[in-house]
Amino acid sequence: xxxxxxxxxxxxxxxxxxxxxxxxxxxxxxxxxxxxxxxxxxxxxxxxxxxxxxxxxxxxxxxxxxxxxxxxxxxxxxxxxxxxxxxxxxxxxxxxxxxxxxxxxxxxxxxxxxxxxxxxxxxxxxxx
Numbered sequence: 641x642x643x644x645x646x647x648x649x650x651x652x653x654x655x656x657x658x659x660x661x662x663x664x665x666x667x668x669x670x671x672x673x674x675x676x677x678x679x680x681x682x683x684x685x686x687x688x689x690x691x692x693x694x695x696x697x698x699x700x701x702x703x704x705x706x707x708x709x710x711x712x713x714x715x716x717x718x719x720x721x722x723x724x725x726x727x728x729x730x731x732x733x734x735x736x737x738x739x740x741x742x743x744x745x746x747x748x749x750x751x752x753x754x755x756x757x758x759x760x761x762x763x764x765x766x767x768x
Contacts, residue, residue: 650703652681656727658695661716670696673724676712678702704734 657673664673670687674680679701687696702708708731712724737748 648704650678650701651732652699653678653702653732654684654697654699654729656695656697656729657712658725658727659722660693660696660724661714661722662693664714665690665693665696670698673712673714674698674700677709677726678706704738706734 655674655677657670660670660673664670667683667688670683671680677700680698681701682699684697684699686692687698708728710726712726713721714724715721735748737750
């Protein structure tokens with residue numbers, strides 16, 4: 641079996657979540673928040689042990705088509721809302737055209753380049 645990067649449509653990425661409401665600081669609560677980004681996989685040890693409640697680190701399996709949002713708006717059960725900030729210590733190159741992590745849009749083999757487009761033929765009309 642060979643793994644080709646152009647077939648890689650999702651990848652695990654560690655994210656840092658800040659301003660997490662204390663009542664959501666649990667496996668279920670953090671998974672709920674992280675599921676907005678992708679499929680939650682793991683939390684780091686300090687997050688599990690609640691050693692530093694200023695931020696949580698969660699490993700999320702994210703799709704190449706993700707917009708990598710910097711914030712998540714949460715509607716809470718009491719009718720209020722809050723914003724959880726999202727940071728990505730590392731963001732892989734992703735192509736939104738191919739939906740893979742192999743290359744960026746500007747180097748996409750499927751993208752039509754302006755310089756590759758045929759130049760229009762312009763003929764001057766001359767009156768006899």
